[in-house]
Amino acid sequence: MSPALMQSCTALSGSLYRRPCFLFILVAVAVSVTYTTFALNWWNDPQGPSVINHTGKTPDDDRTNHTGKTPDDDQVNTRVLTNRNGVQWEDPGRYHVAYPRGYKFVMDEPEKCRNGNQAPFLVLMAPVAPGNLASRDAIRRTWGNETLVQGKKVQTLFMLGLPGGPDAQKLQEKVNQESRAHHDLLQSDFMDTYHNLTIKTMLILEWLVSRCPEASYAMKIDSDVFLNVQNLVSMLVNPDTPKQNYMTGLVWWHSPVLRNPDDKFFLPYEVMAESEYPPYPLGFGYIMSMDLPKKILGVSPQIKPIYIEDAYLGMCLKRLGISPTDPPSKSLFDVNPIYSYGRCKLSTVVAVMTTRVSQLLRYWQDYTRPGPPC
Ligand SMILES: *[C@@H]1O[C@H](CO)[C@@H](O)[C@H](O)[C@H]1NC(C)=O
Ligand SMILES: *[C@@H]1O[C@H](CO)[C@@H](O)[C@H](O)[C@H]1NC(C)=O
Ligand SMILES: *[C@@H]1O[C@H](CO)[C@@H](O)[C@H](O)[C@H]1NC(C)=O
Numbered sequence: 146m147s148p149a150l151m152q153s154c155t156a157l158s159g160s161l162y163r164r165p166c167f168l169f170i171l172v173a174v175a176v177s178v179t180y181t182t183f184a185l186n187w188w189n190d191p192q193g194p195s196v197i198n199h200t201g202k203t204p205d206d207d208r209t210n211h212t213g214k215t216p217d218d219d220q221v222n223t224r225v226l227t228n229r230n231g232v233q234w235e236d237p238g239r240y241h242v243a244y245p246r247g248y249k250f251v252m253d254e255p256e257k258c259r260n261g262n263q264a265p266f267l268v269l270m271a272p273v274a275p276g277n278l279a280s281r282d283a284i285r286r287t288w289g290n291e292t293l294v295q296g297k298k299v300q301t302l303f304m305l306g307l308p309g310g311p312d313a314q315k316l317q318e319k320v321n322q323e324s325r326a327h328h329d330l331l332q333s334d335f336m337d338t339y340h341n342l343t344i345k346t347m348l349i350l351e352w353l354v355s356r357c358p359e360a361s362y363a364m365k366i367d368s369d370v371f372l373n374v375q376n377l378v379s380m381l382v383n384p385d386t387p388k389q390n391y392m393t394g395l396v397w398w399h400s401p402v403l404r405n406p407d408d409k410f411f412l413p414y415e416v417m418a419e420s421e422y423p424p425y426p427l428g429f430g431y432i433m434s435m436d437l438p439k440k441i442l443g444v445s446p447q448i449k450p451i452y453i454e455d456a457y458l459g460m461c462l463k464r465l466g467i468s469p470t471d472p473p474s475k476s477l478f479d480v481n482p483i484y485s486y487g488r489c490k491l492s493t494v495v496a497v498m499t500t501r502v503s504q505l506l507r508y509w510q511d512y513t514r515p516g517p518p519c
């Protein structure tokens with residue numbers, strides 16, 4: 146989900162597609178509201194002002210210096226917080242996130258990319274909330290169980306933050322058990338909330354750099370997405386596919402910064418003065434060559450992280466002077482399917498958003514049934 150999605154839906158209003166689009170937004174909003182309410186209820190976060198108006202200044206992330214502070218920071222009443230590792234930082238406010246702040250992995254699989262003698266060709270990293278066992282199990286039964294594709298090793302891992310709420314401890318014990326059973330969970334010590342997804346993404350990159358540097362490509366994929374691993378590997382082994390400085394997915398070339406405080410992805414001028422985000426592939430599923438995680442982490446201290454994770458990666462790419470790449474065909478990625486996909490269409494895509502776990506399971510069953518797909 147991203148501002149560009151909202152824009153594409155708005156653009157479709159009045160057309161044939163209005164209703165599914167509207168329903169999709171409704172479902173997406175409902176899901177995220179449920180998620181946030183369930184997880185930590187950041188709407189009630191007392192730290193953030195509800196609306197910041199345009200004071201006439203045009204501070205800009207590009208002017209952020211290497212200390213990670215914008216000139217504006219000093220004009221806001223910042224609170225100093227201390228995390229469990231004793232690291233102090235300023236309250237980032239509602240639109241930024243606290244990264245990098247020396248988060249630690251409390252659950253790791255350091256040998257995952259070294260099992261056997263062959264590094265994986267492709268690592269699939271799925272950010273998922275600690276309580277979302279249903280999605281993890283669905284992925285384990287579907288695309289996450291694809292470990293060797295066209296002779297290429299594929300590795301799937303889940304990235305979690307810490308559970309919140311009254312049941313946090315109980316939930317954490319379940320997660321520990323699940324980790325012992327499957328050995329595919331990574332967990333770091335930040336609060337797992339919707340607003341903190343950028344932290345999750347950056348920690349995925351950190352993990353890839355430290356634990357999986359020999360892989361060729363990595364994909365960040367949301368847990369509610371159907372993935373055709375065969376087609377993804379075919380796309381990546383194609384000689385035309387760059388091996389470096391390569392990031393692809395459903396690229397939004399002109400995603401507007403939303404200025405209506407009622408918008409889910411609202412950002413005030415104070416945080417982002419430009420009217421458009423730099424180009425970025427939509428967060429539901431993007432692929433990068435394995436040189437990029439390190440490069441992105443290298444420039445990220447210069448760019449204060451916003452809470453919109455995919456747009457933030459676009460800001461880092463721009464700083465690196467790297468442009469995302471359109472996939473060979475845009476129909477390979479579908480974030481807003483208007484109709485449910487059939488077996489024939491599933492055989493032609495890379496990533497398609499699903500509406501619920503049962504749809505992902507049904508898609509997989511349909512797609513893997515023997516016989517010609519079309
Ligand atoms: C904007 O903020 C300034 C200072 O924070 C305040 O004086 C002004 O009234 C606000 N303007 C609007 C339109 O809210
Ligand atoms: C960079 O950050 C330091 C520390 O906050 C500050 O003293 C300095 O003025 C900043 N430089 C610029 C150009 O903003
Ligand atoms: C994964 O696939 C193998 C066959 O390739 C199958 O035996 C196994 O049951 C599958 N695992 C799950 C969790 O579906």
Ligand SMILES: *[C@@H]1O[C@H](CO)[C@@H](O)[C@H](O)[C@H]1NC(C)=O
Nearest residue numbers: 185187334335336338340341
């Ligand atoms: C994000 O994670 C940090 C570190 O755990 C936490 O202090 C902060 O409250 C979280 N932010 C939100 C909005 O949940």
